[in-house]
Amino acid sequence: MNAFSMTVSEHQPQWRLPARGPVAMYCLIAAEAGMFTIFVVAYIFYLGKSATGPQPGAVLRAPIFLTICLLSSSLTVHIAVKFLRSGNVRRFAWWWGGTVGLGGIFLAGTAREWRHLIYQEGLTIQTNLFGTTYYSLVGLHAFHVVMGLAALTLVLAFAIRGDIRQEHSERTEVLSMYWHFVDAVWVVVFTVVYIVGR
């Protein structure tokens, strides 16, 4: 049936509509932003309301290095997509792989931080309100990092197999929009949890 779908007569001015992919991704981002807003509000609302310790000021240390890793991964994914758009698949794969690596470092760092909090500081999700809200908010973000990394890794595997070509640049760009969103959320989470919340 595809043969019939393009019967726009010649004399009409060009009829252009926005592409579906980015529109849907913006929709997903709007919905996700709504979810994160609720978790951030709960975190701020419960600041200082924990009945027992440990309190955030005593146990949290700002993960500066991890933040730098995650934020720079936004830059690397941007550069990767730019290379794919100009058809340079090899460079694309390298920068895309770098993004996966930086995201992986961030995730490993979060795991280390949680291990420290659980075993050294005795803070679990059950300990107090701080534990409940902290692990939920940071955990929700980490879950999004995991999902993003899974998608990025899949594309990386395709790239290594040689299945990614220049025509896929728009799709990879849609995926990179999600990754930018995950980074932007981290800016909010970092500010709320590690700067304001301490």
Place this chain on the structure above:
Amino acid sequence: MSTASITVSNPSSDRRPLVETLHQWVTTVDHKRLGILYILYALLFLIFGGIEATIMRIQLIRPHNNFVSPEVFNRMFTMHGTTMIFFVAMPLVFGFANYLLPLMIGARDMAFPRLNAFSFWLSAFGGFLLYFSFLGGNGLYGAGNAPDVGWFAYAPLTSQTFSLGHSTDFWVLALLVSGIGSMGTGANIIATVLCMRCPGMTLGKMPLFAWLNITMGGMVLLVISPLTAAQLMLLVDRYLGGHFFDAQAGGSAVLWMHFFWIFGHPEVYVLAIPAFSFVSEIVPVFSRKAIFGYPVMVAATVAIGFISMSVWAHHMFTVGMTAAGNIFFVFSTMAIAVPTGIKIFNWLATMWGGKIQFKTPMLFCTAFLFQFLIAGLTGIMLSAAPFDWQLSGSYFVVAHFHYVIVGGILFSIFGAFYYWFPKMSGRMYNESLGKLHFWLFAIGFHLTFDFMHIPGLLGMPRRIYTYEPGRGWDIYNLIVTIGVAFQAAGTLVFIGNLLWSKWRGRAAGSDPWDAWTLEWSTASPPPSYNFAVVPEVKSRRPLWDLKHPEDPDWHYE
């Protein structure tokens, strides 16, 4: 543009074994079939929700009645509310949006057909999960059954301490799953309207239906996600031992109220705006006039979308807020009456001076106008905090929101059923049965919900399973329950009419109403490809232009 068609070997038109037909329906990604699946699924749950309402009304028909136990009564009002909002009203508006949007904007399908199917099956799974709780809600300890915490599930009722077993978990998971489906549909609607319009259909030339539904899609994204977040928090509390809503550890039950109502109130408009979209299509066609004030209608719709996000705490005046909080939510709630009033006046102005044809769809839409107006007026009464302090949690509130949802939304949905049934089935419905349905339902509705206001004013609280005689409530409760019988009879006539007309109705032809939007330019029911040739439009009423080449609309727009 209308007469051309494509001769394709259509595999679905051949006689096929039942299993194969079912397989086609289950695996379909066609927006029309998914729309019909949504609608049939909603009708199934409408019957469930209606039975639950009937059980409650039988229990309340006289004081000290023993038809059901208090525990069963709690389950009935919880399941009734949850079912009607999430598994009747939402699938109905999604079903119509799914079926009609691509046809109205001259597209061959939604923007993401497979996401569309995925969303439907998630919603369907959510509904069956909720009803599985009747069987599976016992859990390990034999406590609980169907959810009994009320449809807004206030903390701490939902904590492990007060809600043993798994009934609350079924409620949480059912809404979580169907909510994800709803967000998928919301994104799909937005992408369809923005990216799939046929040549010439600029945003200002879309049917109002498309404008209203894209507003609804945006609201779904922004209001279902807070509910999803709150449900996740509740799961953390119930399964991981968290303290979000645990007052003993410093948590706040009021925070749940805020999180729930920041979803709960805009949700009313998620349902009402599609209802407005049906009325905005039906009223002009049966008044034989173009819609009055198209740009203002669009602006009012978007304004309702925005304002509705800032009114949620009017559900919480009795909880106790600061004076500033009370004042803000009083005024924001009153403010939303302004764009809504604009819409009502626009529909009236459309009818004014028109050659009105009172076919069944128009009857339902006319009743909608009156009833939605009254619902809005009691809404303004309740928006005044001191008045609300008296009547919050009473049957007055129950009467008010049923006036909105039944008298407004359901009436317009019935109108939509009759208006688009010829397009969906290819057959005309029976006009006499349609009118019978209208009058039975209108009489039943007014018996039930007009008289429900009075015991509320006399102090009858909602959600009580029985009451003392001699408080002046008895006669009104009797009348309210009698009205239910009329509504049930009307619904049976409706379903009978649909079934009879599907097989016995006379052929409708492609354009039985002499209407103006693109869905009437293709065959009834539309072929799987919708349009043989993608249409081009020049105005908001492309079929008018086609039928009246001497005086087309685009001369004036």
